[in-house]
Amino acid sequence: MKQIAVFGSTGSIGTQTLDEVRRHPEDFSVCALSAHTNRWLFFEQIREFRPRCALLSGTDLGEVPEDLRFCQFYRADELSLMARECGADQVMVCVSGVAGLDITLAARQAGKTILLANKETLVAGGELVMQACPEEKGLPTLLPVDSEHSAIFQCLQGRAGNPVSRIFLTASGGPFRTWPREKIALATREEALNHPTWHMGRKITVDSASMFNKALEIIEARWLFSVAPEQIEVVVHPQSIIHSMVGFADGAVLAQLGVADMRVPILYAMTYPGRMDSGVPFPDFAALGQMTFEKADAERFPALRLAYEALRAGGAACCELNAANEVAVYAFLQGWMPFGRIYECVEETLSRLGALPAATLDDIHQADFRARRTAMELLHIDYIR
């Protein structure tokens, strides 16, 4: 029986992770849960899964119901303590935003295996995180959950030491795939939140519309698979059946296919190197009829260009890109600015700050803070919740 801690249990990935635990009660037990503000669902989950530890980071815990007193509640600043004391074998990091970085490093310091859904962790602190996650006894201590990276990781099983020549990162293209640039610039919140193939949290759904999600995934892939940025090619594949592909020296390309359902990569990380029933059916290929591919357009979606530029700039540039994007998405979701301003805000933040140092966790926190401040100044925002 594996003990699993879920950080971000009330979110889209968190609840799907708990669905898989529910499906395999003989194999997994939840030892810790964390949420940010959704107190009601958090308490319901504790009632059902009976973890020994829990942490609510973004709001007052208030009175703990009588029937939940078996669980030890930690304060937001006791993250590392909970990571040490929870008895987890695996820690699912599925909070949203850069908060995933501290959680991942704290859990690694406590010797846990990380199941990483949160891409901002590698975008902000890729080098530090990879240093903290060496293989142990021939097994990885960091397993990707993001569907594209899980696909690449699955394609790499059994590669017999052959190096990767190319990574083909697939993208659905999002709701604005066929829109001209001027129309994208004025897209509304409802249009941006209307993703054609995936149902996800609001931040990542907006990122999918702007293709900042793919930009973050390029950076994530660079660190996870230790490849140069030029080896990563984004391919638009609107049906979202191929989740990504890997090319080798001889021209062979391996792909991982399946229905667009996060339960597959979530459960694969939980059961690696084995596999179990995730509850997800095979694709109906005959009904699907065809799979199509298009070139990714960095003119209409400047996020893609910005990702390669930030990787080339090095230092904390990727962390700054992420921070500015988080601020801009927040402002867009509040209805304070048009969609196209997201790109301008990120680009302007990067050009104002340049690549700040990123040698230590402190440097990264500093860069994140400065990029947020700069983006907020640019957008005339005083305060973000």
Ligand code: NDP
């Ligand atoms: P959601 O917004 O649905 O959920 C986020 C979770 O994190 C919630 O439990 C939330 O708590 C918690 N949370 C929010 N802010 C903080 C914070 N500052 N500190 C600690 N916890 C916080 O997000 P998703 O599940 O969609 O995404 C989670 C991560 O996984 C993201 O990094 C995303 O990029 C990545 N991912 C998601 C995919 C998906 O299909 N959803 C696919 C691939 C990657 P509360 O609800 O209590 O406020």
Ligand code: MG
């Ligand atoms: Mg993805």
